[in-house]
Amino acid sequence: MTAGCVTALLLLYGCTAPKEEKVRDLEFTVAAEHEIPQELARIIAEKQQSPFKLTYSDNDSLYITVGYGEQAGGSYSIQVHELYLTENSIVIDTELLGPETGEQAGEETSYPYLVVRTEYSDLPVIFR
Secondary structure (H helix, E strand, C coil): CHHHHHHHHHHHHHCCCCCCCCCEECCEEECCHHHCCHHHHHHHHHHCCCEEEEEEECCCEEEEEEEECCEECCCCEEEEEEEEECCCCEEEEEEEECCCCCCCCCCCEECCEEEEEEECCCCCEEEC
């Protein structure tokens, strides 16, 4: 039994995540609210209260969406650190930035999210 567990652990250890070696950066635009496909906008509205990560595609574009859920106050922004293609995936790295030092966050609740539009691909997206 112990040998079986050790073998299973070695097999699991030997299985690594797909390589994330960058092939090239992907060009993208941040989609304005009026540029987001209607169905994607509906999905975002349903999910916005909790953090979410999703992709949506049409015939020409891939939309990568990251939502950070309910946040106290406003003045949040989302920064895209990287969006790139690997041999077998697309990698996106984003960060939620809070209000600047000394800036009032406000009393209202906000639901910050970001939609980036890039070239169509059927590769899986890895969110960092």
